[in-house]
Amino acid sequence: MAGKPLEHEKKRTLVQIAATVFFNGYAMGFAKGQIFKGKTKMLCVPVLNCYSCPGALGACPIGSLQSVLSSRKFRFSFYVLGFLMLFGILLGRLVCGFLCPFGLLQDLLHKIPVKKRKVNAKVDRVLRYLKYVVLAVLVILLPIMIRDEMNMGDTWFCRYICPAGTLAGLSLLAMNPTLSSALGFLFSWKMCILLIVVISSTLVHRPFCKYLCPLGAFYGLFSKFGLYQMHFDSSKCTGCGKCEKECPMDVRCTQDINSAECIRCGKCKASCPVHAITSTFGFDFKDR
Amino acid sequence: MTAKRKNALRIAVILIAVLFIILGVFRKEANVVLSKAKAICFACIGLS
Known part of the structure; x- marks a missing residue:
């Protein structure tokens, strides 16, 4: 794979497309403007894939977490x-790099040939923590703590932020005119967020994953000890800097190869001319 | 972290995760997920 970054990217894109089709395989839903209602929706998928997408066959883990936490009966979701x-221990952020449909969308948008921008390093460093705040506050705390008179909470992240849900809604709204009658301020707000993510994705690589995604934040917690690990061999490194230049998440590959920010896309590995970066999946049998 | 400790941590996380899923099924949390996932989520698509 090393030395063949373009070939690697093509393969990765194919895997991303296959995963998107797999998680959204209910084709009839798109034709009818309805969602899938089968039992597989009891199972969480590893990716940010709204269960209101007409094709979705499983449940979005972030939406499901909020739903259980905001229900009358539960305050914790085992x-x-x-x-x-x-998913975190088995795959970690490999999910972000290879399986997530919203990651694929951002990758494709970034291929649009417009002048690319670099976010100021200080601003970038601060914004990276935002996704942890989103996870802690909007996904966990607010659904548990803020209740209405019926003792029901709300799905704060889904309602006010999630652009994947808005995107799923667009295909439903296009096919289901009765839903269009309920459009209001909330839809306009969510469309603004979706547009910001779409436009910024053409300029900056994966802005939603870097700054907002609570699922990526959670999987990042497993980066240092998950079963999928990246390895950097400093004795082979010539210091050419190609790996760090290629990295879409701006990870400092030579210093922190298993950073929580790494989405395991493998671009660093593919671009390294001396095979100094490798990856393994499974249990370790020797200390590295 | 040594390989031995890393492996022990991984096994512990996998076991706890599986235990949590089973516990969640017994607590009928899976039913909450299913009922939410098989209805159109108005909040998700931005309809109030």
Whole structure:
């Protein structure tokens, strides 16, 4: 794979497309403007894939977590947390790099040939923490703490932020005119967020993943000890800097190869001319 | 972190995760997820 970054990117894009089709395989939903209602929706998928997408066959883990936490009966979700931990330890942010449909969308948007921008390093460093705030406050705390008179909470991230849900809604609204009658301020707000993410994705690589995605924030917690690990061999490195130049998440590959920001896209590995970067999946049998 | 410790941590996380999922099913959390996921989520698509 090393030395063939373009070939690697083509393969990665194909895997991303296959994953998007796999998680959204209910083609009839797009034709009818309805969503899938089968039992597989009981299972969480590893990616940010709104369950209101007409094709969705499983449940979005972030939406599911908020739904359980905001329900009358529960204040903690063993079920969704179990799925998140399992995906986190088995795949980690490999999900972001290879499986997430919203990641694919941002990657494709970034291919649009417009002048690319670099976010100021200080601003970037601060904004990177925003996704952890989103996870802690909008996904966990507010759904548990703020309740209405029926003792029900709200899905704050889904309602006010999630652009994947807005995108899913657009295809539903196009096919289902009765839903269009309920459009209001909230839809305009969410459309603004979606447009900001879409436009900024053409200028900056994966802005939603870098700054807002609570799922990426959670999976990042497993980067240092998950089953999928990146390895950097400093004895082979010639210091050419190609790996760091290629990295879409601006990870300092030579210093922190298993950074929580790394989406395991493998661009660093593919671009390294001396094979100084490798990856392994599974249990370790020797200290590195 | 040594390989041995890393592996122990991984096994512990996998076991806890599986245990949590089973516990969640027994607590009927999966039903909450299913009921939410099989209805159109108005909040998600921006309809109030």
